[in-house]
Structures are given as structure tokens and as C-alpha cells.
Amino acid sequence: MRRFEIAGAVLNENDPALPTAIAAAYRDRMRPLCLCREPGIPMYVAAMGEQFVVKRMPLSGGQHDPACDSYEPPLDLSGLGPLMGSAIRLDPASGMAALRLEFSLTRTGSRAAPTPGASESTSVKSEGRRLSLRGLLHLLWNEAGLTKWTSAWAGKRHWWNIRWHLIEAAKTMLVRGAPLSEVLLVPEPFRAENKDAIEQRRAIALSGIQPQKAGPRKLMVLVGEVKEFQAARGGHRLVVKHWPGFPILLDERAWTRVQARFEAELALWAANDTSHLITVATFGLNATGLAIIEEIALMVVAENWIPYESAQELRLVETLAKLREQSIKGLRYASPADQPIAAALLMQHRPRPLALFVVPASADDAYEAALEEMIASRPEMDSWIWHAGQGEMPALPVR
CATH class of the missing domain: 3.40.1350 (Trna Endonuclease; Chain: A, domain 1)
Known part of the structure; x- marks a missing residue:
């Protein structure tokens, strides 16, 4: 049973006083300590509607006991290890993870053809490593806790809580000194009765990347579930679930490259009707207000949203x-x-x-x-x- 120290009091996860203590920690910006190991490992509190949840600090899972729910496996068993200290740098004081991205969040001059992200190399540089678009998606998925599963959770993982956990994870990451969550767009669950309000919130989110007369065009990062790729004049449209009526455009050359680079992901998605195809993409708005993809990567996940690659x-x-x-x-x-x-x-x-x-x-x-x-x-x-x-x-x- 997990135990936390909050404001000097030690409470287990079944203690009826714990919810009140967690809410107070959120209000007073205090860090609970997870007591799976001594002297305690700092955590943070996130708001989920009217509830409050204790979450581990970014990439701190290895500090927890293996029996703790916050534990993460050794970094050298995944592809994360080579990125630590270069593409991902942790600030012990703030608990934030500063990211160095391989891709740009601005575009100057005429728009270049979008290129598939997540490029792979057979060699590894010892210095100057940066986080690719696919690497960012993997990092978000891992830090959101979406790589974990037990049969007790069957039927309990839906897009609304996936979205919440992704956004919370992005709040613990910095890109050029600003929270990643400020440029991350994850579609909220669509409900026809709330269509106008949802579209208004999306328009507000996109207001920061409206094209300007001078200076570089700003881009945002989209993480969403692919509904389909539709043929269009001169290319394809990416249709994202929960975004009806808001297509994102890919030109023909970019679509050809996506098919080649992500042939395996597209085939796996087509072969299994219960799987989901997740996209991460940088995109901007052109002068007519149309959304245009700059870079894109794909990841296929099972019915329970766990990623797989074969x-x-x-x-x-x-x-x-x-x-x-x-x-x-x-x-x-x-x-x-x-x-x-x-x-x-x-x-x-x-x-x-x-x-x-x-x-x-x-x-x-x-x-x-x-x-x-x-x-x-x-x-x-x-x-x-x-x-x-x-x-x-x-x-x-x-x-």
C-alpha cells in the first residue's frame, strides 16, 4: 500500500484524510513525498476536474521502489537512455524536463514540403542529440502512464483520460523555456451538443499561430487519433477523430513519403480493426486559415492504447x-x-x-x-x- 508524506503527516492511500490533504497540497503548491523509499521521493499534484491526483515527477520513476506504482524500468532497456542529458535535461530544482527538439516550431520563408518525422539513423552521436517527433510522442506516452496496463483496467481507458494525462505530462516539459503544453493540441472528445463551444475553444487555441505579415510562422504540435487519410486535390487530408470538419492538409509528395516511411504502421493499423493509429505532427495555418502539416510521425497502439511495432x-x-x-x-x-x-x-x-x-x-x-x-x-x-x-x-x- 502506497504511503505519502504531506505537510509532515504520513497517510496511506486508503486513509480518508488523504483527499483533503492532497487538495491542500495542490492549493499551497506543496510537493507530497512518496514513501516507497526513504527519505521520500518528491511528487506533484494535478487537478482532474474536481479531483486531485498525485503524480510522479518527470522521468523520476527509477527512483521509486519496483513495487511502487510510480516505478519506471531502467532507462537502458528502452531507447530513452541515449537521450538523457542531451535531448532531455532534468532540472532538480523545478522538477521540469527541458527538451531539445530535432524539429522546428516555426517556419520562415515559403513552406517546405512536409517531411515524415522520426527519422532513424544507424549511428548515434555522442553530443548534440535532439528529440525527434516520434521520440516526443513516445516520451509523452510514457510520462502520461499510457505504457502501463493491467487487466483490472479493462474498459477504463478512454480518449478523455488519455487526453488529460498527455496534457498533464506536457506541463512538466519545457521547450525553449516555456511549457510544452502551451504549443500542444490534443483534441477534446467531440459531442454534437457541445459543437459550438468545442470549436470556439479550438479557435482560441489556434489564435497564437495565425499568420502574420512579418516574421516566422508559428507552429503547434498535434497529438490525436487518425480517423482516415482522404484523397484530395493535390494531396491528402488528415482527418483526426474528434475534429469533424477540420481537415489538415498534406501535399502529394509528403503523402508519398508518409506511405514509404510509415508503411509498417499503416499496414498494422489496416490489419487490426481494434487498433488505433496515433499521429504527432507539427502544423500551421496558411493565409486562408487552412491547417497545413509540416512534419508528421505515426504510432500504432492496441485496443487498450498500448503501443506496438510488429x-x-x-x-x-x-x-x-x-x-x-x-x-x-x-x-x-x-x-x-x-x-x-x-x-x-x-x-x-x-x-x-x-x-x-x-x-x-x-x-x-x-x-x-x-x-x-x-x-x-x-x-x-x-x-x-x-x-x-x-x-x-x-x-x-x-x-
């Missing part, structure tokens, strides 16, 4: 979704496909935490050697390996 990973994600044991999905961030990452982790597995690896059929000797090195670097964890080219998924170890 048919084998979907099989694993669907199997884990049936367990009452909490699983954590690993994400690639900037790591290329020919480098291994942990597909998922069962951090509360007994007798030891369990790292799950899916080895693609195309893996070569270098991939296998990197995987062996990764497993050897974590002797405190057990490992489970599925070599996709050698047959069906092996049974998961019994807890």
Missing part, C-alpha cells in the same frame, strides 16, 4: 493485457529498428522482475550480440525471449 508485439501486448500483473511497454524513441529494446517488462514479477524481448526474424549476429550484452547488464532481472523467426510465442513464466 504483429509479434501485438500478440505479446494482447497476452499481457489479460494478466492482473501490471506490465510496462518498452518504447524505441530514437533507437533504430536494428537495435534491441525490451518489448515489455513485468517489474513486480516474482521472484525477480522479468524483461520480455521479441527478436525479429531479420535479426543478425550483431543484433543477437547487443541483446546478450543488454541482458547481461541487468543481472538482477530475469529475461524471456521470443525469436519470432523460430515459431510461435513461448509461454510466459508463471509468477
